[in-house]
Amino acid sequence: TEACLAEIEAAGRLNAFVHRTPEIALDQARAADARIARGDAPAMCGLPLGIKDLFCTRGVASQAASHILNGFRPEYESTVTQNLWDAGAVMLGKLNMDEFAMGSSNETSTYGNVVNPWKVDDRDLTPGGSSGGSAAAVAADLCLAATGTDTGGSIRQPAAFTGIVGIKPTYGRCSRWGIVAFASSLDQAGPMTKTVQDAAIMLAAMAGHDPKDSTSADIPVPDFEAMLTGDIRGKTIGIPREYRMDGMPAEIEALWTRGAEMLKDAGAKIVDISLPHTKYALPAYYVIAPAEASSNLARYDGVRYGHRAKLAQGDGIVQMYEKTRAEGFGKEVQRRVMIGTYVLSAGFYDAYYNRARKVRALIKRDFETVFAEGVDAILTPATPSAAFGLGEMQDADPVEMYLNDVFTVTVNLAGLPGISVPAGLDSRGLPLGLQLIGRPWEEGDLLNTAQVLE
Ligand code: GLN
Numbered sequence: 001t002e003a004c005l006a007e008i009e010a011a012g013r014l015n016a017f018v019h020r021t022p023e024i025a026l027d028q029a030r031a032a033d034a035r036i037a038r039g040d041a042p043a044m045c046g047l048p049l050g051i052k053d054l055f056c057t058r059g060v061a062s063q064a065a066s067h068i069l070n071g072f073r074p075e076y077e078s079t080v081t082q083n084l085w086d087a088g089a090v091m092l093g094k095l096n097m098d099e100f101a102m103g104s105s106n107e108t109s110t111y112g113n114v115v116n117p118w119k120v121d122d123r124d125l126t127p128g129g130s131s132g133g134s135a136a137a138v139a140a141d142l143c144l145a146a147t148g149t150d151t152g153g154s155i156r157q158p159a160a161f162t163g164i165v166g167i168k169p170t171y172g173r174c175s176r177w178g179i180v181a182f183a184s185s186l187d188q189a190g191p192m193t194k195t196v197q198d199a200a201i202m203l204a205a206m207a208g209h210d211p212k213d214s215t216s217a218d219i220p221v222p223d224f225e226a227m228l229t230g231d232i233r234g235k236t237i238g239i240p241r242e243y244r245m246d247g248m249p250a251e252i253e254a255l256w257t258r259g260a261e262m263l264k265d266a267g268a269k270i271v272d273i274s275l276p277h278t279k280y281a282l283p284a285y286y287v288i289a290p291a292e293a294s295s296n297l298a299r300y301d302g303v304r305y306g307h308r309a310k311l312a313q314g315d316g317i318v319q320m321y322e323k324t325r326a327e328g329f330g331k332e333v334q335r336r337v338m339i340g341t342y343v344l345s346a347g348f349y350d351a352y353y354n355r356a357r358k359v360r361a362l363i364k365r366d367f368e369t370v371f372a373e374g375v376d377a378i379l380t381p382a383t384p385s386a387a388f389g390l391g392e393m394q395d396a397d398p399v400e401m402y403l404n405d406v407f408t409v410t411v412n413l414a415g416l417p418g419i420s421v422p423a424g425l426d427s428r429g430l431p432l433g434l435q436l437i438g439r440p441w442e443e444g445d446l447l448n449t450a451q452v453l454e
Pocket of ligand 1: 149
């Protein structure tokens with residue numbers, strides 16, 4: 001813990017940690033030492049972690065990297081972080097992210113961007129997003145592992161951009177209670193770690209049924225680590241042809257082929273599959289996620305939490321809402337609230353939101369069909385490119401940024417588990433990730449297959 005605190009101090013340039021909690025960390029570390037001395041050491045005993053700013057942590061600033069939550073210190077602890085503390089883990093502090101987890105580059109944060117510890121020619125790169133602080137902190141050894149959340153790729157894309165492992169579990173595996181909500185039907189927490197084995201250990205500690213989240217599943221959490229046998233003989237791995245996008249860089253293609261060969265060499269059968277509704281996933285996601293976000297973010301009204309705008313003489317409650325939300329939310333969040341409100345409005349609900357929901361059901365059915373035909377896991381690239389430069393997308397159409405999520409959003413729409421594993425470097429020496437998508441509730445199998453790619 002002391003070594004991590006020193007590393008965090010030295011790595012301020014990365015802007016990964018936005019609130020540090022050294023007193024809590026040292027207290028927890030001492031308690032962990034005592035437990036170890038007593039011979040009662042749970043799975044995560046003494047392991048120093050970073051926590052994404054989206055998780056509410058009791059008495060510690062929890063701002064979802066938004067100005068509107070300025071000064072907010074929750075009186076409660078999220079179930080996932082509580083599970084980690086119960087398993088003996090240590091909290092080093094809170095990690096930077098895109099504001100309300102909306103973004104793919106960690107550039108929408110009120111704390112400013114995070115710097116990827118990987119570089120090309122001294123050029124600073126984005127760590128990806130929205131869990132960019134988590135990814136950078138793990139990659140730069142500021143912590144042993146970190147929590148992330150994934151609504152449309154926010155664990156897997158930054159993991160791929162920084163050369164670490166990130167798994168989004170099945171929807172319902174981890175409780176969402178105490179995690180600031182973005183799009184409630186898509187949000188899931190998961191671990192971001194150095195290795196697949198670490199991910200298995202940490203996911204088991206985070207997961208579990210929680211009566212405080214009605215979408216949390218009452219399904220036992222197996223010992224994922226014990227399932228890492230390395231044996232994938234007889235497994236069937238599907239390669240979805242619709243993921244072979246036009247203009248996909250040759251290096252990504254080559255990585256994908258190499259990954260399939262590694263799985264084949266380990267005894268898996270590789271089959272071509274079709275997921276015909278893939279091309280509608282991104283548009284459906286960018287209707288559903290903003291719709292749910294606009295509803296979830298309605299609670300930031302200047303009364304209940306954080307920031308409230310200074311009012312002028314004669315301002316009423318409407319002006320208070322307007323000024324507070326205009327000052328408190330960043331540009332990307334405002335864009336999503338506007339899109340969401342529009343697609344849910346009386347005249348457009350059927351044309352947009354309802355249609356997106358139908359498309360979502362078709363995407364889910366595509367996966368169910370291939371799983372029913374005997375496919376155990378699906379292999380795809382995690383991202384369409386390696387990490388891009390900081391500021392590079394600043395003046396681009398926002399849709400350019402959304403294209404980053406093309407391989408990841410399908411998994412959230414279908415509620416499936418998905419993992420990104422570092423699988424090689426591009427010609428500039430930057431990490432690239434491969435994604436494996438699994439059957440619901442079979443994270444153990446998925447982690448076992450992923451370990452073959454490590
Ligand atoms: N990049 C996606 C978005 O901006 C995904 C974010 C996430 O998974 N939290 O919505």
